[in-house]
Amino acid sequence: MPGHFITFEGGEGAGKSTQIVRLKAFLESFGKSVIVTREPGGSPGAEKIRSMLLSGGAKDLGPRGEAMLFAAARADHVDVTIKPALERGDWVLCDRYADSTRVYQGEAGVDQDYLKLLETAAIAGLHPDMTILIDVPPEIGLSRVAKRSESDESGGPDRFEDEAVAVHERRRKLFLQLALEEAYRFTIVDGSRDEDFTEQAVRKAVLEAFSGDLVDMGKLSQRSEVHL
Numbered sequence: 514m515p516g517h518f519i520t521f522e523g524g525e526g527a528g529k530s531t532q533i534v535r536l537k538a539f540l541e542s543f544g545k546s547v548i549v550t551r552e553p554g555g556s557p558g559a560e561k562i563r564s565m566l567l568s569g570g571a572k573d574l575g576p577r578g579e580a581m582l583f584a585a586a587r588a589d590h591v592d593v594t595i596k597p598a599l600e601r602g603d604w605v606l607c608d609r610y611a612d613s614t615r616v617y618q619g620e621a622g623v624d625q626d627y628l629k630l631l632e633t634a635a636i637a638g639l640h641p642d643m644t645i646l647i648d649v650p651p652e653i654g655l656s657r658v659a660k661r662s663e664s665d666e667s668g669g670p671d672r673f674e675d676e677a678v679a680v681h682e683r684r685r686k687l688f689l690q691l692a693l694e695e696a697y698r699f700t701i702v703d704g705s706r707d708e709d710f711t712e713q714a715v716r717k718a719v720l721e722a723f724s725g726d727l728v729d730m731g732k733l734s735q736r737s738e739v740h741l
C-alpha cells in the first residue's frame with residue numbers, strides 16, 4: 514500500500530492524543546495527507562461498540578467477551594477507514610490498535626493464543642509500519658487523567674482508566690515486553706517529561722524510520738529541529 518500506518522500505544526494518560534495531533538501537523542508540513550483515527554472506534558460501526566466498551570456496559574461479558582467486541586470494532590475500522598486511507602496514499606495515525614488488546618485483555622487473563630486468533634481475523638494482515646510506545650509510570654498517567662477529567666466534559670475516568678494502580682503497572686510491563694519482542698517496529702518514547710520533549714522524540718523516530726519519504730537527509734537537521 515502506498516500510504517504509511519503508524520500506531521500509538523501506551524497506558525492511560527500517556528499523552529498519545531496530544532502527540533498524534535502534533536505529528537499530524539508535522540507530517541502535513543511535508544505535504545502529506547494525514548488521517549487521525551482511534552480505537553476502539555474510528556468508523557461508524559466501531560464507534561457504537563466504543564461507547565459500550567468504555568462505559569462499562571460490556572464488562573459483564575468478561576474479558577473474553579470484551580476481546581471479541583474489540584475485534585469486531587477493529588475489523589470494521591480496518592475495512593471502512595484504515596485500508597481505504599492507505600490505498601489513497603494517506604498516512605494513518607491511530608490511537609491504539611491490536612497491541613492494546615494484547616495488553617489489556619491479556620492482563621485480564623485472556624489466553625494469548627485466543628487473542629492472536631481474534632487479531633488475525635480482525636486486521637486481515639494489516640500491520641503497522643511503526644508503533645510508538647509512549648511510556649509513562651502509572652502514577653503520572655493517572656494524575657493526568659484525573660486533572661483532565663476536572664477540565665473537560667469526559668464525565669470522569671472511563672472503565673479502563675478507573676482501575677487499581679497495580680493493574681496499570683502490569684499493563685505497562687506488558688507493553689514494554691511487547692516492544693522488546695517486536696523491536697523491529699516499536700519505538701519507546703519517554704512520556705513522563707513535558708509535551709515538547711516527547712514531541713521532539715516522536716519526530717526524531719519518525720524521521721529516522723521514513724527519511725526517504727519525508728526529507729533529504731542532508732536537510733534533516735534544518736527541517737526537524739530535533740534537540741534531544
